[in-house]
Amino acid sequence: MAATVTPADFFIEAWTHLPAHRGMGKSLSYRHHQPLQPGQLVHLPVGRQTLLGVVSRCATTLPPNSTLAPHELKPLAEVLSHCPPLGADWMRLIEFTAHYYRRSPGEVAIMALPTLLKEATDANLVKRLQRLHDKKPPATSPTPDPAKRLNPEQQQAMNALVAHAGPSLLHGATGSGKTEVYLQRMQRILEEDEQSQILVMVPEINLTPQLEQLMKGRFAHLGPQAVISLHSGLPTAQRLNNWLMAHLGNARIVLGTRLSIFASLPRLRLIVVDEEHDPSFKQGDGPRHSARDLAVFRGHQLGIPVILASATPSLESWNNSAPAPNAKPNYLRVSMPSRQGDQPMPELVVVDMNRFGRSVWLSPTLEQAMRARLDASEQVLLLLNRRGFAPVLYCPDCQWTSDCAHCSAHQVLHKADHRLHCHHCGAQTRVPTTCPSCGGQQILGLGQGTEQIEEELIERLSSWQKPNGQPVNILRMDADTVRLKGQLTAQLNAFHDGQADVLVGTQMVAKGHDFQRVGLVAALNPDGALFSSDFRAPERLFALLMQAAGRAGRDPKRSATLPAQMWIQTHYPQHHLFTHLRHFDYAAFAEEELSARQSVGLPPFVHQALLRTEARQAGATLSALNHMHSACTDLAARLDMPLTVHQPVPMSMSKLAGVHRAQMLVEANSRKTLQGFLQVWDAELAPAMRQQKGLLRWAWDVDPVSI
Ligand code: ADP
């Protein structure tokens, strides 16, 4: 039966996430008997499915470019009318993200919304909203934890932040009290405007459970639901509830990971990005966006301040806040060089590992220093960025190595379950007893992972006693030990409580934990990052080591007999990274890295976009890219755009889980040129890209953070 279109019909366009093979349509058209506001959530019939959508336009006429006649349009499946429409600012954020990162608005919008909304009916929502509404606040509002009295340096930083309306880079040494400064900045805003909302983004909430507690305590007077968190670890129902609380304006503070940049916050007045240098703010799949950069966009769009905080800012942000000869920097730079209570930064001890055999992973001097700490009832933190027992198995007879069958990577020996694991695709195999290639009897593990360090430390320290006569306890913390829910918090608490004396772990142990009894931190083998093919590896290593060093000597009341120390074991003691680390001089390191990058033309002095392709056949990725390489070169020449289109290359991990990966880099001196090119590319070359044979996926990665 043909549907008749009555004059009262409205033509609705909506964004939704269509499966990729349908192309990147901007929106779909429907009809509805009532007008709807842009931003309204709806369910759309698409083929035989019903998909969540966001109304992007409502009019009494079809859009001029519509290929459908009015009677061909389907009615909407449902309007989630009890959920107020998303705001115009949210819609613009989605459109900007889609445009900048070359995705469809629907893909970005649906990614940005809680997954449970896809199934929610309007009737469900009514009940859910009622339940949220019924949660009565307690009769008396609890007294908040008092703010700390700012020291003069903090006060100065605070004054500068208050006076500045745009983005600021709050650069403070670890332990300088950055958190206290932004908490007080938040407090002011929350007091000035009783409905104001604030977004605080952190790299990983699990690694900073203290921050959520701190905020709940500090803002307790605003009610039990004033501080909510938004991250992918929440159960779906709670994530939807929290999202709704923010959207309805009931939540005053949203503490979240990168996905919270898309939270709907109708009264947003401030955005804080803590540890702004952390690579996890860049999404690595789907719409690859940088939540930090979007924070700056969102702040600019709303005319509200944005605070980027870090002890080791990204070189992008550092450069953006650099005093320029004739221009105002993009960001205000606010510095707090001193640690609380004038605690000095720990002393740096660099051990030249060339003095020892290749198999030595713990120098005798470091072992001695560790024992001295244990004798003084202090704790020790050992950092090694490799989990498992040994990074690779090797046969000395025929040079066989334990390569993953599906990835261009080694499988790692794990002793706990006695298996070989690929850390990239998860494939596991039994540990062979003889060489699978030549039958040789002597296969051995090369190098050390955290499991091995733990095992050997237990053995070495088994006879050592602490002053109280107790044996030394070793705790290991890495992705393998915190797999189950609650394990991470339990292990962190155990170390806080002094149940362990030595903590061995991957970079997760270096994050912002406020361990009070740690006197010595050591990086056992940081050399891998010094000569990585990724030009950002030294920047990341420096940040990690600074952060790790910040875990030492945090207790102002600790005895001064042993100065806090940071140890580095390296085969390259002269490397400039360690020279700057000696003074914990981030600024000097940043300036040197920046000038090196400028001289060879690397970001932030050029802007990059990568066209990434994936295919089952190695040849397909490169042949598609080779075709694109000449097409892009021609296009750039025809448009007279100053661009460099680099030769396509396999990615540094060229095969992952059986899929071959290659990429082509396009660079321009200005962001505008690059964006202009990508836009023309979309219109002129994307169709040819879609016709390339044998590709599983392809996508642009704009401002990539790993090359
Ligand atoms: P950062 O985030 O810069 O590494 P934190 O904000 O964690 O530093 O502060 C380090 C420590 O100093 C924390 O234990 C914090 O409670 C304390 N602190 C911060 N500001 C003050 C202050 N003004 N007075 C006393 N203690 C402070």
Ligand code: ZN
């Ligand atoms: Zn062999």
Ligand code: ZN
């Ligand atoms: Zn693998």
